[in-house]
Amino acid sequence: MNVAKDGLIIWNARTGEADKVLTILTDEGLVTAYARGCLRPNGRLTSATTMLSFSNFELASGKNMFTVVNAESQQKFLSIYGDAVSYALATYFCEVIRLLMPSGEETKEYLNIMMNMLHLLNTKAKPQWQIKAVFELTMMTLSGYMPNVSACSSCGSEQSSSVFFDYFTGSWYCSDCSARKGVPADIPFSAIRAVQYVITSEPRRAMAFDLKPPAREAFCYIAERFLLTHIEHDVQTLNYYNALIST
Ligand SMILES: [Zn+2]
Structure with missing residues (x-):
């Protein structure tokens, strides 16, 4: 049974002579689909299966992935x-x-x-x-x-002229706490x-x-x-x- 899905093409890889495997971002997750002949100039699927095209797809389910039966471009970011x-x-x-x-x-x-x-x-x-x-x-x-950036993760102060940012925890130390810990308050x-x-x-x-x-x-x-x-x-x-x- 075929299904209809709207989605944005966020990845594609050439396979075979003129075919592509597409990754399509839909509102129900990522969908992988095989688009046959879409690399042929003026092919029926060519325009709607390019990278960053938001298209309406008619997909047939297969063993490992869907196959694109039809595709119509809805939006392009030219x-x-x-x-x-x-x-x-x-x-x-x-x-x-x-x-x-x-x-x-x-x-x-x-x-x-x-x-x-x-x-x-x-x-x-x-x-x-x-x-x-x-x-x-x-x-x-x-x-x-x-x-977690609402306050200094050590003393709770909500202000500082500059801070040290910890990329692992996503939090910061104020300039006083940075000095105590020996880390640079360079942000x-x-x-x-x-x-x-x-x-x-x-x-x-x-x-x-x-x-x-x-x-x-x-x-x-x-x-x-x-x-x-x-x-x-x-x-x-x-x-x-x-x-x-x-x-
Ligand atoms: Zn502090």
């Missing part, structure tokens, strides 16, 4: 395709989803966040540093690793405030803030490093993105 840096960031987001998304749970929120981030990247409505860091912090929070406090703001805001308000350097760099560093510390995995797409923006 400006992302045309910009190597945006595309690299979007593929990093896709890899994070694949690494962090739990199986067998409600996954609608992951799809909503991903669609929202791609929309912002596509329209350039927000700067890339902010889209990336908010995505990282939101994904960590959603996956059960919400940073401006406004970066911690921004982390707090992002993880406690409704998704649609999560980017309603600004940060100037050097707090901006510290905030971005916390978001990326906190995620990497917990993924314990080399993230190739992130390495590629970081190499692109540093040239």
Whole structure:
């Protein structure tokens, strides 16, 4: 029996002469599907089975995976395709989803966040540093690793000019406690405030803030490093993105 599903293509691999295996993010989890002939130019499935295409799929169930019977593109993020840096960031987001998304749970929120981030990247409505860091912090929070940043984890103080951030626990020490423990309080406090703001805001308000350097760099560093510390995995797409923006 065939099933209909809407979903975003977050990974694809060529197989055979003109076929692809797709990973599709749906609101019921990740779906793997075989798309026959979709690499042929002007093929019936070609347009709706490209990376980052949000499509409506008709799928036939098979032994190991679904087969795409029909696909119709619903939404494409065309400006992302045309910009190597945006595309690299979007593929990093896709890899994070694949690494962090739990199986067998409600996954609608992951799809909503991903669609929202791609929309912002596509329209350039927000700067890339902010889209990336908010995505990282939101994904960590959603996956059960919400940073605990409301107060110094040693003395409970809610203020400090600068702090030490512990990437394993996602918490911080104020400058006095950092000095006592012999660790550097090198993170401006406004970066911690921004982390707090992002993880406690409704998704649609999560980017309603600004940060100037050097707090901006510290905030971005916390978001990326906190995620990497917990993924314990080399993230190739992130390495590629970081190499692109540093040239
Ligand atoms: Zn303290």
